[in-house]
Amino acid sequence: xxxxxxxxxxxxxxxxxxxxxxxxxxxxxxxxxxxxxxxxxxxxxxxxxxxxxxxxxxxxxxxxxxxxxxxxxxxxxxxxxxxxxxxxxxxxxxxxxxxxxxxxxxxxxxxxxxxxxxxxxxxxxxxxxxxxxxxxxxxxxxxxxxxxxxxxxxxxxxxxxxxxxxxxxxxxxxxxxxxxxxxxxxxxxxxxxxxxxxxxxxxxxxxxxxxxxxxxxxxxxxxxxxxxxxxxxxxxxxxxxxxxxxxxxxxxxxxxxxxxxxxxxxxxxxxxxxxxxxxxxxxxxxxxxxxxxxxxxxxxxxxxxxxxxxxxxxxxxxxxxxxxxxxxxxxxxxxxxxxxxxxxxxxxxxxxxxxxxxxxxxxxxxxxxxxxxxxxxxxxxxxxxxxxxxxxxxxxxxxxxxxxxxxxxxxxxxxxxxxxxxxxxxxxxxxxxxxxxxxxxxxxxxxxxxxxxxxxxxxxxxxxxxxxxxxxxxxxxxxxxxxxxxxxxxxxxxxxxxxxxxxxxxxxxxxxxxxxxxxxxxxxxxxxxxxxxxxxxxxxxxxxxxxxxxxxxxxxxxxxxxxxxxxxxxxxxxxxxxxxxxxxxxxxxxxxxxxxxxxxxxxxxxxxxxxxxxxxxxxxxxxxxxxxxxxxxxxxxxxxxxxxxxxxxxxxxxxxxxxxxxxxxxxxxxxxxxxxxxxxxxxxxxxxxxxxxxxxxxxxxxxxxxxxxxxxxxxxxxxxxxxxxxxxxxxxxxxxxxxxxxxxxxxxxxxxxxxxxxxxxxxxxxxxxxxxxxxxxxxxxxxxxxxxxxxxxxxxxxxxxxxxxxxxxxxxxxxxxxxxxxxxxxxxxxxxxxxxxxxxxxxxxxxxxxxxxxxxxxxxxxxxxxxxxxxxxxxxxxxxxxxxxxxxxxxxxxxxxxxxxxxxxxxxxxxxxxxxxxxxxxxxxxxxxxxxxxxxxxxxxxxxxxxxxxxxxxxxxxxxxxxxxxxxxxxxxxxxxxxxxxxxx
Numbered sequence: 001x002x003x004x005x006x007x008x009x010x011x012x013x014x015x016x017x018x019x020x021x022x023x024x025x026x027x028x029x030x031x032x033x034x035x036x037x038x039x040x041x042x043x044x045x046x047x048x049x050x051x052x053x054x055x056x057x058x059x060x061x062x063x064x065x066x067x068x069x070x071x072x073x074x075x076x077x078x079x080x081x082x083x084x085x086x087x088x089x090x091x092x093x094x095x096x097x098x099x100x101x102x103x104x105x106x107x108x109x110x111x112x113x114x115x116x117x118x119x120x121x122x123x124x125x126x127x128x129x130x131x132x133x134x135x136x137x138x139x140x141x142x143x144x145x146x147x148x149x150x151x152x153x154x155x156x157x158x159x160x161x162x163x164x165x166x167x168x169x170x171x172x173x174x175x176x177x178x179x180x181x182x183x184x185x186x187x188x189x190x191x192x193x194x195x196x197x198x199x200x201x202x203x204x205x206x207x208x209x210x211x212x213x214x215x216x217x218x219x220x221x222x223x224x225x226x227x228x229x230x231x232x233x234x235x236x237x238x239x240x241x242x243x244x245x246x247x248x249x250x251x252x253x254x255x256x257x258x259x260x261x262x263x264x265x266x267x268x269x270x271x272x273x274x275x276x277x278x279x280x281x282x283x284x285x286x287x288x289x290x291x292x293x294x295x296x297x298x299x300x301x302x303x304x305x306x307x308x309x310x311x312x313x314x315x316x317x318x319x320x321x322x323x324x325x326x327x328x329x330x331x332x333x334x335x336x337x338x339x340x341x342x343x344x345x346x347x348x349x350x351x352x353x354x355x356x357x358x359x360x361x362x363x364x365x366x367x368x369x370x371x372x373x374x375x376x377x378x379x380x381x382x383x384x385x386x387x388x389x390x391x392x393x394x395x396x397x398x399x400x401x402x403x404x405x406x407x408x409x410x411x412x413x414x415x416x417x418x419x420x421x422x423x424x425x426x427x428x429x430x431x432x433x434x435x436x437x438x439x440x441x442x443x444x445x446x447x448x449x450x451x452x453x454x455x456x457x458x459x460x461x462x463x464x465x466x467x468x469x470x471x472x473x474x475x476x477x478x479x480x481x482x483x484x485x486x487x488x489x490x491x492x493x494x495x496x497x498x499x500x501x502x503x504x505x506x507x508x509x510x511x512x513x514x515x516x517x518x519x520x521x522x523x524x525x526x527x528x529x530x531x532x533x534x535x536x537x538x539x540x541x542x543x544x545x546x547x548x549x550x551x552x553x554x555x556x557x558x559x560x561x562x563x564x565x566x567x568x569x570x571x572x573x574x575x576x577x578x579x580x581x582x583x584x585x586x587x588x589x590x591x592x593x594x595x596x597x598x599x600x601x602x603x604x605x606x607x608x609x610x611x612x613x614x615x616x617x618x619x620x621x622x623x624x625x626x627x628x629x630x631x632x633x634x635x636x637x638x639x640x641x642x643x644x645x646x647x648x649x650x651x652x653x654x655x656x657x658x659x660x661x662x663x664x665x666x667x668x669x670x671x672x673x674x675x676x677x678x679x680x681x682x683x684x685x686x687x688x689x690x691x692x693x694x695x696x697x698x699x700x701x702x703x704x705x706x707x708x709x710x711x712x713x714x715x716x717x718x719x720x721x722x723x724x725x726x727x728x729x730x731x732x733x734x735x736x737x738x739x740x741x742x743x744x745x746x747x748x749x750x751x752x753x754x755x756x757x758x759x760x761x762x763x764x765x766x767x768x769x770x771x772x773x774x775x776x777x778x779x780x781x782x783x784x785x786x787x788x789x790x791x792x793x794x795x796x797x798x799x800x801x802x803x804x805x806x807x808x809x810x811x812x813x814x815x816x817x818x819x820x821x822x823x824x825x826x827x828x829x830x831x832x833x834x835x836x837x838x839x840x841x842x843x844x845x846x847x848x849x850x851x852x853x854x855x856x857x858x859x860x861x862x863x864x865x866x867x868x869x870x871x872x873x874x875x876x877x878x879x880x881x882x883x884x885x886x887x888x889x890x891x892x893x894x895x896x897x898x899x900x901x902x903x904x905x906x907x908x909x910x911x912x913x914x915x916x917x918x919x920x921x922x923x924x925x926x927x928x929x930x931x932x933x934x935x936x937x938x939x940x941x942x943x944x945x946x947x948x949x950x951x952x953x954x955x956x957x958x959x960x961x962x963x964x965x966x967x968x969x970x971x972x973x974x975x976x977x978x979x980x981x982x983x984x985x
Contacts, residue, residue: 023198023201023202024187024190024191024194024198024199025198026186028190028194028195028198029186029189029190029193029194030044030047030048032190032193032194032195033047033076033189033193036076036079036193037079039075039076039078039079040075040076040079040193042071042072042075043072043073043075043076043189044072046068046069046071046072046075047068047069047072047182047185047186047189049068050064050065050068050069050072050182051182051186053065053068054175054179054182057175059172060172060173061175061178062166062169062172062173062174062175062176062177062178063166063167063169063172063173063178065166065175065178065179065182066162066163066164066166066167066169066173066178066181066182067163067167068182069159069163069178069181069182069185069186070160070163070164070167072185072186072189073156073159073160073163073185073189074160076133076136076189076193077129077132077133077136078132079136079139080131080132080133080134080135080136080139081132081135081136129156129157129160130153130157133153133156133157133225134153137192137225137226137227139739140193140226140785141226141227141228141785141789144227144255144258144259144260146224146225146226146227146229146230146251146259146262151221151222151224151225152188152191152192152222152223152224152225152226153225155184155188155222156185156188156192156225159181159184159185159188160185162177162181163178163181163182163185166178166181191222191223191225191226192225192226196228196229196232199223199229200229200232202219202223203223203229203232203233203236204236206219206220206223206233207233207236207237207242209241209242210239210241211241212241212242212245213245214245216245217245217246217249220233220251221251224251227259227260227262230251230262230263231260231262233262234262234263234264234265234266235265235266237266237269238269240270240273240274240277242266243266243267243270243274243277243278243281247281248284251263252267252281253285253295254294254295254298254299255294255295255298256292256294256295257292257294258294258750260751260793260796261298261301264298264301264302264796267302267305268302268305271302271305271306271307272305272307275306275307275308276308278302278306279306279308279310279313282299282302282303282306282310282313282314282317283312283313283316285299285316285317287316287317287319288316288317288318288319288320288321289319289320291317291320291321293321293324293326293327293752294752296317296318296320296321296324296327297321297324297326297327297330297752299314299317300314300317300318300327300330300331300334301330301798303317303334303338304330304333304334304337304338307339308339308342309338309339309341309342309343309344310338311338311343311344311347311348311350311351312344312347314331314334314347314351315347315350315351315354318331318351318354319354322354322355322357322358323358323361323362323365324752325365325367325368325371325754326752326753326754328355328358328359328365328371328375329367329371329374329754329755329800330798331351331355331375332371332374332375332378333798333799335351335375335378335382336378340385345386345387348382349387349390349391349394352375352378352379352382352394353394353398355375356372356375356376356379356395356398357398357401359371359372359375359431360398360401360402360431360435367754367755367756368431369431369434370756372431372434372435373424373425373426373434376395376425376434376435376437376438377425377438379391379395379438379442380438380441380442380445383442383445383446383449384445384448386449388442388445388446388448388449388451389446389449389451389455389456389459391442391445392439392442392443392445392446392451392456392459393459395435395438395439395442396439396459396460396462396463398435399432399435399436399439399463400462400463402431402432402435403432403463403464403467411464412588413432414464414466414467414470415586415587415588416430416432416587416588417432417433417436417467417470417587418433418502418587418590419502419503419584419587420436420437420440420470420471420474420502420503421440421474421477421478421503423436423437423440424437425437425438425441436467436471439460439471440471440474440478443456443471443474443475443478444478447475447479447480453475453476453479453483453486456475457472457475460472460475465497465498466494466498466499466501466504469490469493469494469498469501469503469504470501470502470503470504471503472490473487473490473494473501473503473504473506473507474503476490476507477503477506477507477510482510482514484511484514484516487507487510487511487516488511488516488518488519488522490504490507491504491507491508491511491522491523492522492523492526495523495526495527495551495555495559496526499551499554499585499586500554500555500557500558500585500586501585501586501587502584502585502587504585505557505558505583505584505585508558508559509558512558512560519560519563520559520560520562520563521562521563523555523559523560523563523564524562524563524564524565524566527548527551527552527555527563527564527566527567528548529566530548530549530552530564530566530567530568530569530570530571531549531569531570532569533569535569536549536569536570536572536573537569537573539573545573545574545577546570548570549567549570549571549573549574550574552564552567552570552571553567553570553571553574553575553578553581554581554582554585554586555581556571556581557580557581557582557583557585558583599631599632599633599636600632600636600637600639600640601622601632601636601637602618602619602622602637602640603640604640604643604644607619607640607641607644608644608647608648612651612652612654612656612660613654613656613659613660613663615641615644616660616663616664616669617663619637619641619664619669620663620664620665620666620669622634622637634666634668634669635668637669638668638669638671638672639672641664641669641672641673641676642672642673642675642676643676644676645672645673645675645676645677646675646676649676649677649679652673652676652677653677653685653686653688653689653692654688655688657688657689657691657692657695658691658692658694658695659695660673660692661673661691661692661693661695661696661699662695662698662699665699665703667715667716667718667719670696670699670719670723671718671719671722673692674692674696674719674722674723674726675722677689677692677726678722678725678726679729683729684729684730684731685726685729685730686730687730687731687734687737689726689729689730690727690730690737690740690741690744693723693724693726693727693744694740694744696719696723697744697747697748700716700719700748701747716762717759717760717761717762717765718760720748720762720765720766721760721765724744724745724748724765724766724768724769725768725769725772727741727744727745727769727772727773728769728772728773728775728776732773732776732777738773738777738784741773742773742784742786742787743786745766745769745770745773745786745790746786746789746790748762748763748765748766749763749766749767749790749793749794750762750763751763751793751796751797751801753801755800755801755803755804756800759804760804761801761804761805763794763797763801763804763805764804764805764807764808766790767790767791767794767805767808767809768808768812770786770787770790770791771808771812771815771816773787774787774819775815775819778819778820780818780819780820781819781820781821781822781823782820783819783820783823788823791809791823791827792827794809795827795830795831797840798840799840799843802840803840803843806840806843806844806847807847807851809831809844809847810832810843810844810845810846810847810848810849810850810851810852811847811848811851811852812852813831813832813844813845813847813848813852813855813858814848814852814853814854814855814857814858815853816831817855817857817858818855818857829841831844832844832845832848834865845862845865846869846872846873846876849866849869849873849876849877849880850873850876854879854880854883854884856884856887856889858880859880859881859883859884859889859891859892860889860890860891863891863892866880866881867881867900867904870900870901870904870905870908871904871905874904874905874908874911875911878901878908878911878912878915879915881897881901881912882897882912882915882916882919884897885897885930885934886926886927886930886931888930893933894930894933894934894936894937895933895937897912897934897937898934898937899937912934913934913935916931916934
């Protein structure tokens with residue numbers, strides 16, 4: 001702890017009651033302030049000096065007391081950084097820009113418009129004092145402050161303004177007024193900076209109120225500013241009393257931009273106990289277009305917990321935000337879990353229609369194919385609940401919109417669709433294929449619901465040819481009762497007007513198998529009479545084959561011979577040019593991927609000759625030729641860039657590393673840059689690497705969303721997965737470096753990040769890097785505030801983003817338990833608990849078993865869960881259980897392990913025996929006594945019959961003492977399985 005100096009200025013006068021009655025002792029507040037570095041020391045001194053002046057009143061005592069209070073508050077603000085520009089500076093910029101525009105040599109009004117926008121922002125913004133105070137609270141808590149009207153920030157600024165007016169009063173200021181403001185300032189400082197343990201008693205009192213009044217609400221607001229206080233308050237609330245008191249207050253609403261929503265945990269409780277009241281509250285919230293996407297996303301998170309129909313309220317909130325991939329993914333989760341009965345049908349249709357329209361309009365939405373598949377499957381489920389015909393009509397309309405207005409593009413898209421019965425709705429397929437596949441499924445649901453074939457086909461006929469015929473043919477083939485007359489009628493139309501397709505060929509085969517009379521005659525009539533042999537032979541090789549000839553040729557693959565008899569000469573000409581007709585009709589074959597190396601526009605030697613910043617500019621300035629799919633690309637150029645940086649990383653880590661990073665700009669180049677900077681050994685990296693990473697954060701903030709929508713090569717998640725591990729290579733003994741590292745990690749932890757199951761995320765990379773940094777910098781059981789804040793936010797995430805983070809937490813669970821036991825014990829229910837309401841806790845524990853290191857404390861704490869996991873993930877659970885046996889952990893004695901493994905499955909004992917042999921084969925230091933005890937442990941005859949290896953238990957212990965020699969020799973002879981086989985013999 002830093003040595004604190006003591007300034008003797010006289011004892012402070014005892015505090016009397018003020019507008020904010022506090023239980024925090026004076027000495028605690030002084031102690032807390034002196035912990036805040038030099039400005040905190042100064043604030044404490046100014047407060048003490050001010051209180052000393054109260055007892056020595058003179059003519060100007062009021063001014064002096066006010067001056068001390070003002071200087072104390074200003075000293076604390078200096079901890080929040082340099083004062084940002086205020087309203088006066090913004091006015092000066094407007095005047096300067098207006099003067100420039102009015103001069104003869106400056107006609108550009110852009111600068112003036114920007115200055116006016118900045119002035120408006122200053123007039124309506126939080127003001128410089130609130131900004132600095134917010135920055136200070138964020139620095140202390142590593143969370144965004146909770147700011148509402150009448151909170152501590154408002155009182156801080158108002159008190160500072162009052163003290164400032166009294167300080168500069170021309171006439172002697174009232175000493176009583178100055179004293180009251182000084183006490184107010186001191187109490188505000190205590191409420192903001194005193195230890196949490198001294199503040200929560202008052203919060204607990206408010207939590208316990210049965211019928212909070214308006215005054216109680218004001219008392220609550222008087223504690224807010226520090227986000228931890230709001231989180232503590234809402235996490236302790238259980239009754240709906242405060243919901244009624246705060247129903248119309250902004251405190252219950254989610255933040256407009258970044259930051260957690262403290263009230264969410266409480267509102268979820270209200271949703272479970274009083275769903276109708278919460279439904280009414282949601283209905284009173286602003287419409288979606290008056291909300292930010294962050295707020296809409298948070299409201300949708302809450303909606304998942306409401307056990308009453310609220311589709312109408314959700315639709316109102318989400319309008320204007322359906323293009324956001326996070327909203328779409330959460331909407332899918334909402335639709336899966338929501339109550340099905342009692343919903344407003346029009347609103348349900350509206351939710352699906354808006355979501356599908358957004359997906360159809362923007363194929364660049366991150367994870368769009370995955371989200372589309374999930375929502376389309378949800379549509380099938382909703383149709384099965386009712387309104388199947390209406391759902392079919394909606395999806396047909398959306399699919400036609402997806403085809404677009406261009407006839408040429410529609411025809412190309414339709415021909416590209418492969419056989420409809422084999423199309424998949426799932427991720428990884430083309431968007432149009434997904435929509436057509438769901439129409440196929442809805443046709444079956446509609447038929448089961450009693451919708452007639454004519455009504456179903458009426459929805460399909462507006463599609464352009466040949467898609468309409470393909471869909472109707474698919475429906476006829478899959479119908480419960482085959483209608484041959486309708487099939488022949490469709491074939492007549494298709495042969496006359498369309499090219500053959502896989503579905504119409506399949507229908508034609510079905511009709512022929514059914515021996516429908518008159519088929520050949522009907523087809524012959526539609527085709528007409530073909531040219532004779534002489535006319536066919538007169539067609540020159542450079543002449544285009546007439547369409548009727550090509551039509552007869554294409555359909556001849558499945559039509560009866562009698563139907564095409566007159567067309568044989570024309571078909572022979574077509575066969576000579578085109579080969580045999582396709583049995584799949586005239587669809588376009590699926591594309592075939594051909595590997596071709598990506599080229600770089602610049603050779604490595606050329607970039608090496610340039611100074612790094614010039615080389616970076618040359619790389620960034622190059623743009624690929626959009627008409628040349630196989631020419632040089634950014635990907636090829638990035639490979640060369642990596643080799644150049646890797647050849648001399650110190651040269652690329654000049655004092656311009658941040659400028660180099662900003663110049664490169666694109667994630668494909670930044671990934672190569674950070675890959676090239678990654679040292680091969682354990683060497684430390686200079687702080688210039690941190691400069692580069694901070695610059696990359698700036699680029700990501702400005703360009704990340706746009707670049708991820710138009711990617712070429714790696715995404716930003718790949719950049720951060722490579723760059724953030726470099727942070728642990730820095731010299732983290734410097735407090736300034738540590739602070740910058742935590743700021744970088746916190747800024748990248750975005751709870752609204754788009755995520756797909758099983759795919760890496762930026763958030764997961766942040767948590768992994770945070771673990772590495774804390775491992776180096778933190779003392780045991782003393783987690784850094786920034787680390788705790790990141791973990792707290794991560795534990796509040798829903799799937800799929802939450803799952804990606806839990807994978808990292810699970811892999812490091814034993815480290816968390818050993819390094820920060822107190823925090824882990826307090827947060828265990830959120831981290832890896834077994835609550836059915838939070839499946840991510842169990843997900844974390846499974847991730848630990850699959851990826852984490854065995855740890856004796858967890859074996860003792862989670863013994864039952866480990867044995868239960870033997871039935872679901874036996875390969876992972878077995879490793880932890882056997883380590884417990886080898887380490888002699890209580891409850892994992894060899895006889896106990898053998899008995900429980902035998903009860904778990906038929907092969908568990910054999911698998912464990914093989915693993916023990918494998919382990920002994922690879923470790924000369926492995927203790928063999930537990931292994932021998934495992935083999936000697938009694939087991940049932942049934943257990944022996946399960947594995948031939950178990951017969952080895954009949955061998956006396958003396959025969960097993962040669963195990964180490966056998967395993968040693970087995971390194972030359974083969975696997976551990978061979979060792980076990982010899983021992984069994």
